[in-house]
Amino acid sequence: MIVQQKSGNIHSVNTANKTIDYVAFEWYETNKRIQIKKSAAGREVTLKFMSENPCLTQGDILFEEEDYIIAVEVLPCECMVVSHLNMFDTASVCYEIGNKHLPLFIENNDLLVPYEKPLFTMLKAQGYVVKLEQRKLLTPLRTTVSPHAHSGGESLFTKIMKLTS
Secondary structure (H helix, E strand, C coil): CEECCCCCEHHHCCCCCCEEEEEEECHHHCCCCEEEEEECCCCEEEEECCCCCCCCCCCEEEEECCCEEEEEEECCEEEEEEECCCHHHHHHHHHHHHHCCCCCEEECCEEEEECCHHHHHHHHHCCCEEEEEEECCCCECCCCCCCCCCCCCCCHHHHHHHHHC
16 A cells, blocks of 8 residues: 555544554654554555655654544654753753754653663763653654854854743
């Protein structure tokens, strides 16, 4: 079966009397345009999102018939959970993570980052509350702002720090 677009999410449609067959994805696979996966029931699913990034998330419907749905299941992974942050600390942590070009996710008031030992050690040494947990990375924190200064201007980080002090 070839899938070229999503057709909704199981959380926004009536799934009563329908069998839901899940296809498991690691968090880093949710933005891949072309891949071949197997559903829990063993059906082969080929994803070919040629015109756009699929941005798959938990419950996205890949295929639907009258009584059958194939949906996305994002698997939990080991991640760092940074919590109990004020505005200043949030800006500092986001800046550090962004400088390392690591993906950053948000859930409630927690920042989530896929586990990386050097960053974990650094954040702990700086006094942040950081835990290791198995979590689903579902909500990426995205920005289109360039964080670096150009020709004598202030960086985005400097501007944020001034706003929080």
